[in-house]
Every structure is written in structure tokens, then in C-alpha cells.
Amino acid sequence: MKIEEEIKQNKFEDEYQKLMINQLFTGKWVTEIIADHLKPYGLTSQQYNVLRILRGQHPQAISVNSITIRMIDKMSNVSRLVDKLKTKGFVNRRVNHDDRRQVDIEITEEGLKLLNQIDKKQPEVKQKFQNLNPEEAKQLNDLLDKLRGQ
Amino acid sequence: MKIEEEIKQNKFEDEYQKLMINQLFTGKWVTEIIADHLKPYGLTSQQYNVLRILRGQHPQAISVNSITIRMIDKMSNVSRLVDKLKTKGFVNRRVNHDDRRQVDIEITEEGLKLLNQIDKKQPEVKQKFQNLNPEEAKQLNDLLDKLRGQ
DNA sequence: TGACAATTAATGTAGATACATATATTTGCA
DNA sequence: TGCAAATATATGTATCTACATTAATTGTCA
Numbered sequence: 001m002k003i004e005e006e007i008k009q010n011k012f013e014d015e016y017q018k019l020m021i022n023q024l025f026t027g028k029w030v031t032e033i034i035a036d037h038l039k040p041y042g043l044t045s046q047q048y049n050v051l052r053i054l055r056g057q058h059p060q061a062i063s064v065n066s067i068t069i070r071m072i073d074k075m076s077n078v079s080r081l082v083d084k085l086k087t088k089g090f091v092n093r094r095v096n097h098d099d100r101r102q103v104d105i106e107i108t109e110e111g112l113k114l115l116n117q118i119d120k121k122q123p124e125v126k127q128k129f130q131n132l133n134p135e136e137a138k139q140l141n142d143l144l145d146k147l148r149g150q
Numbered sequence: 151m152k153i154e155e156e157i158k159q160n161k162f163e164d165e166y167q168k169l170m171i172n173q174l175f176t177g178k179w180v181t182e183i184i185a186d187h188l189k190p191y192g193l194t195s196q197q198y199n200v201l202r203i204l205r206g207q208h209p210q211a212i213s214v215n216s217i218t219i220r221m222i223d224k225m226s227n228v229s230r231l232v233d234k235l236k237t238k239g240f241v242n243r244r245v246n247h248d249d250r251r252q253v254d255i256e257i258t259e260e261g262l263k264l265l266n267q268i269d270k271k272q273p274e275v276k277q278k279f280q281n282l283n284p285e286e287a288k289q290l291n292d293l294l295d296k297l298r299g300q
Numbered sequence: 301t302g303a304c305a306a307t308t309a310a311t312g313t314a315g316a317t318a319c320a321t322a323t324a325t326t327t328g329c330a
Numbered sequence: 331t332g333c334a335a336a337t338a339t340a341t342g343t344a345t346c347t348a349c350a351t352t353a354a355t356t357g358t359c360a
Contacts, residue, residue, distance in 0.1 A: 001295075001298065002295045014284070015288045018287075019287050022294045027176065027180065028223055030170060030174055030177065031174060070159070073174075125170070129169060131299035134164070134165050134166075141172050143282065144290070146281055146282060147281055149151070149281045
């Protein structure tokens with residue numbers, strides 16, 4: 001549906017104003033698709049993001065700060081996110097020997113197993129993006145990168 | 151900056167996976183631009199959205215439900231949002247005579263004045279979207295609409 | 301008419317988030 | 331060395347958000 005219909009606004013000042021709103025709206029749309037996808041596994045989008053980052057480093061551990069840098073949403077309290085994941089048994093943490101300010105986090109076997117399970121359902125999510133063909137998806141990616149600048 | 155650099159991930163499975171993440175990231179990027187723009191006026195993005203919807207109807211009032219339908223982020227509790235705005239003196243509310251379940255909301259003169267003030271700074275926001283020329287902005291809008299599909 | 305369903309708004313609550321601050325450790329340099 | 335600045339993580343707090351539930355009113359139809 002065109003954004004005009006989604007929010008019952010029949011015209012915008014210009015393409016830029018529309019883009020701003022369209023971008024907010026579509027961001028929300030994607031957020032919800034992902035939240036729905038993760039809900040059965042009791043994970044939030046942020047927790048999932050952390051787990052995927054950790055899988056990318058596995059079997060190495062990685063500091064809290066390095067996780068933050070790699071996150072899509074660079075929020076401040078990865079500490080508490082990791083705390084939740086530890087309670088659920090998906091990560092381990094231990095103080096770094098060389099720099100005792102740092103805390104290294106690693107994904108557990110259970111964490112890896114959970115991600116594998118979630119990945120199996122990935123096609124259902126990708127399905128929702130099939131209104132664009134691969135060239136259009138690439139075009140959109142390029143425009144988004146360009147929008148955010150140099 | 152390309153999304154790969156923003157989150158230090160050097161490759162994606164395919165354009166669709168990248169698109170998902172790029173869209174989340176860019177949505178967040180826009181959200182922050184707008185939040186920063188509104189912060190000096192003590193408004194959240196949601197409150198601003200409500201006020202703009204009300205200005206669009208002014209001098210008519212509009213029900214809480216109609217506001218929800220028109221919001222970019224169709225969250226459940228417009229009641230509480232309106233409550234905040236009323237406390238600040240930017241809206242009035244009164245029970246609808248014909249249907250006493252409904253509560254009609256209208257923007258006040260102060261609310262209008264605030265929006266005008268905020269609008270004056272709008273060019274600074276649009277500036278941040280100038281990495282795309284108008285045709286590219288339109289192209290992006292069309293792709294976003296198409297992505298969300300029928 | 302009268303009972304039940306549907307609509308509209310408000311509220312209760314747990315959890316998430318933003319923002320500021322605290323704590324511990326390391327670094328750099330006089 | 332010793333002390334201030336910088337870095338890394340954790341915590342306190344108010345606010346926001348999602349989700350479920352409640353309460354009031356209106357619509358529907360046997």
C-alpha cells in the first residue's frame with residue numbers, strides 16, 4: 001500500500017518529506033516482521049542481534065564494547081542485554097585477563113542451537129521481501145546507503 | 151557510509167538479508183534525526199505526529215481512534231499521548247455528543263504556535279536528506295512502497 | 301424489547317529504552 | 331612514581347512501549 005493510504009495523508013510537501021515518513025513507516029514495518037519472527041523463541045530483536053554477532057565470532061569471545069559497535073541499534077546498555085542472554089543460558093561471560101575492565105562474551109552451544117532453529121524459519125521472512133526482485137532490492141540498498149551519505 | 155561498515159559486517163547472504171538490516175538501520179537513522187530535531191521543544195516523535203494530525207484537521211476535532219489510524223506508528227495508547235499533550239496545553243478534549251464512547255481531540259492555539267516554531271527549523275532536517283536528488287528520492291519512495299507491497 | 305456482540309477509550313503491568321551517573325581499571329605524562 | 335584523563339562496563343531512574351484487561355456505550359438481531 002502506498003504510504004499515503006497507510007496514514008491517510010493524501011499529499012506531501014515534496015518527495016523529501018514523504019521520504020522521511022515513508023522511511024519511518026517502513027522501518028517500523030520491518031521491525032515488526034522481525035519481532036513476530038522472533039517472538040516464538042522469546043527473543044527480542046536486540047537479543048537476536050547480539051547472538052548473531054557472537055555467532056559471527058565463534059569460537060572466539062568478544063568484548064561488550066565490540067558488540068555495541070557491531071549492533072544495528074547502538075544502544076547504551078548491552079550489559080543488560082547480555083545479562084538476559086546469560087540468564088537464558090545462551091552466552092557465557094568472563095573478565096578479560098589482559099584488561100580487567102573488559103568483559104568477554106561468547107555464545108554457548110545452546111545459543112548456537114537456538115539460532116539454527118530460528119534460521120530454519122528464515123525463508124518465511126524473506127518471503128515478505130519478494131515484492132522486489134533482486135535487482136530492485138540492490139537498487140534500494142544502494143539508495144539507502146546513499147541517503148545516509150558519503 | 152555503507153551498511154557493511156556501519157555494523158562491521160563485510161558480507162551478507164544476499165540482497166534481501168542486507169535490505170532487512172539496511173532498512174532497520176536507516177529507519178533508526180531517520181528516527182534519531184527527528185528526535186534530535188524535536189528535543190529542544192520537549193516533544194517526542196509520537197507527540198509531534200499527533201499534533202500534526204490534529205493540525206491537518208483543524209479547526210475540526212477528531213476522535214482518538216481516528217488519530218491512531220493516521221499515525222505512522224500505530225501504537226495502542228494514544229490516550230496517554232493525548233494526556234501528555236493536554237497537560238502541556240497543546241490539545242483540548244471532550245466527549246462526543248452523538249457517540250459518548252468517543253473522545254474528540256483538537257489542537258489549541260498554543261499547539262499550532264509550537265508547530266509553526268518547529269516548522270521554521272525544518273530546512274535543517276531536509277538538509278540531511280540532500281544526498282539524494284529529487285528523482286532519487288522519488289525512486290526510493292517508490293521502492294519502499296513496492297517493498298511493502300499489496 | 302433485551303441479550304449479546306462490537307466498538308471506543310482508558311488503565312494495569314512487565315519489560316525495554318534513553319540518559320545520566322557510578323565504579324573499576326588502564327593509560328599517559330609531568 | 332603518582333595523579334588526572336580516558337576507557338570499559340554496570341547501575342539508577344524516569345519514561346516509553348507492548349500487551350492484556352477493563353469499563354462504558356452503541357449496534358444487531360432473534
